[in-house]
Amino acid sequence: MRGLALCLALLLAAPALAVQPDEILSDPVLEERARDISAGLRCPVCRNESIDDSSAPVSRDLRLLVRERLVAGYSDREVVAYIVDRYGEYVLLEPTKDGANMILWLAAPALLIAALGIGYGAIRARASAEAPDGLSDDEEARLSELLGKR
Secondary structure (H helix, E strand, O other): OHHHHHHHHHHHHHHHHOOOHHHOOOOHHHHHHHHHHHHOEEOOOOOOOEOOOOOOHHHHHHHHHHHHHHHOOOOHHHHHHHHHHHHOHHHEOOOOOOOOHHHHHHHHHHHHHHHHHHHHHHHHHHHHOOOOOOOOHHHHHHHHHHHOOO
């Protein structure tokens, strides 16, 4: 039981260990801005993990790059734009909602509406379809023969 509690505590503390003490800026305002920016950037190696939570070496490099740009006087938008220019939009945990990404944002609702329309049309067509005619005498005889009912 103690081992389970220890493992749980270590798992919960793991993301807090990602930002190393030597990365933290002395200015608390700049550090807070760096943390806000880092929380929105994806680690290029990890799956859906921010660079703030990742312990991958590339995440450390990105955290340092963010802090370096903030110290140089860049605005938050300029820092994010700089990172996106170097690594592509993949590094954004929440992609932008303009340009080509608009297709991705609208595709799911459009496909849902199309599927509902197709389903509705299929149900309406089936409901209004005529009942099939019964079997002819020849077909009845052949069926009985095949089933062995003589």
